Amino acid sequence: MALFGKKDPCAICGGAVKGLLPHKIEKQLVCRNCYGTVDLPDDVIGEITLKDFKAYMAFRDQNALLKSRFTATHTIDLGLFSSKIVVDTNNRLFCMDKDLEKTIFEGKDIVSFAIKEDSFMLFEGRANGLKSFPSSVRECIMSLTPQINRMNMHQNLQNIASAFGVEKENRTNSTPLEIPEPFAKFNIEIHVNHPYWRTITAQMSAPGINNDRPDLNEYLREYTESALLMEKLANALAEIAFPAAQNQPSASTIASAQTDAIGEIRRYKELFDQGIITEDEFNAKKRQLLGI
Ligand SMILES: [Zn+2]
Structure with missing residues (x-):
């Protein structure tokens, strides 16, 4: 079929281009091998010219050399469907992929960073050191106590009722309560001074509240675990970005x-x-x- 017949060779390496929907740069085809090295912000890759793409590939080759001395001292797992951030505090490097298949950044590239609960600052790293901010999540959770106690009591009554074979008569007002969650996710923003990147972002989901059987202690346990992980990340980033500021009061x-x-x-x-x-x-x- 002519439609899938001849394809132009890759505009970068001259190799064969396979696949139904090959990548294009300046309307020319680029093979999977060449395009596979791309780790660029969406707006940059959308605008890139062939000439700049070639320069970028040279940058990637150079950047990959850092792999040989990268030894992860911290691995921050952001959850099931998210990436892992690996930090090497000895060589002052970090990468948003545990297999180092993405760009390796140097600590000295970091201008500042922020870790937020939704839009509320939790940790902020700048040249003058790392600052931590109080979170309102625990307060918010504790304020839900009466509501959750009510829900659990309601649930218990229903269980008793069904154990006694009482059907749902006179229960027209039993619409389940929706428990508002304190926040949706931790937002990580790392601002860098870099030829291709301005801000590197990542997210980690906040703990969830099980509406059928809400458990505040379980939420607080999960939340504390996540907050500790964010503290570990903040400390590791501060260590590679602003080593001179380490003797200042850092994250509490x-x-x-x-x-x-x-x-x-x-x-x-x-x-x-x-x-x-x-x-x-x-x-x-x-x-x-x-x-x-
Ligand atoms: Zn190619």
């Missing part, structure tokens, strides 16, 4: 202090479950430990 140990608080809360929860303290006493202690 807020997150780890809160891990201790969660452990304490668990212990009080056991005391409550065993009937040694009342629910009010437990809630008071919980608020005190979380500082809200």
